Amino acid sequence: MLDHLDQLTVISGLQMRIALYEDMKAYKQLYELLSDGLYRFSYSMVRSAEVAEEIVSDVFIKLWQMRARLSEIDNLRVYLYTIARNCSLNYLERNADSRVIGLENLDSGAFAEGANPADLCISADLANQMRRIVQQLPPQCRLIFQLVREEGLRYKEVAAILDVSPYTVRNQLAIAIQKLGEASLLKGILFKGVAEK
Structure with missing residues (x-):
């Protein structure tokens, strides 16, 4: 497994390839690198494998849709986890029985x-x-x-x-x-x- 600095370097390189060249291979590599962690993160909040998979898919769809602006993002990994958090919280809020949902x-x-x-x-x-x-x-x-x-x-x-x-x-x-x-x-x-x- 890559150490933190190596992983950030790889992610940054893939990020630029996607932003500059709309490189689908780089997009797939980024997905393979980050999807498992994003899935576990989302699953820990929504407690549904199917929903967590959908959220990860949504995160990467949003990433592709905004690919032209990817070079403006300083830390893509944090950005993607934040999207996953927001999608997970939105799912919980939509499916709550008038409960207040928060990280706590x-x-x-x-x-x-x-x-x-x-x-x-x-x-x-x-x-x-x-x-x-x-x-x-x-x-x-x-x-x-x-x-x-x-x-x-x-x-x-x-x-x-x-x-x-x-x-x-x-x-x-x-x-x-x-x-x-x-x-x-x-x-x-x-x-x-x-x-x-």
Whole structure:
């Protein structure tokens, strides 16, 4: 898997190819690179595989429709996650029974299912214990943990996607790490690199 800087470089190159040359191959590569993460992100909010797939499709349709303006976007990955967030929240609002929907009310538990097994070199028992603890975190805290740890997003990117401050991201992530640490999980393995973001 690409590290953060390499991924941003690849995304930027694909972004320019799409913007300048309407390159369908670059569009397909961008889809392959980002669709799984966008799907997990949307699914964690809408809790429907079919709806999450539709949202990801809508995100990429919107991307293609605005391809001439892509060069104006500084961080395309954040931009696409923000579109996915808005589409997911719009879906929830349209399908709610007069409930107020906000990020703090979302159940993002399914996000933990998308963890990369190569990153977690621990036994199945510890992985299950970690998933249970992550499930018990407050929704916003859980979502932030999963975006940073499992999707590899930076604090500023998560802040932009969720429309919160980077300090909120940092604080919520600290809460998640503290809760997991209290459960005596292998801090060195699980949180390697998280504090560096």
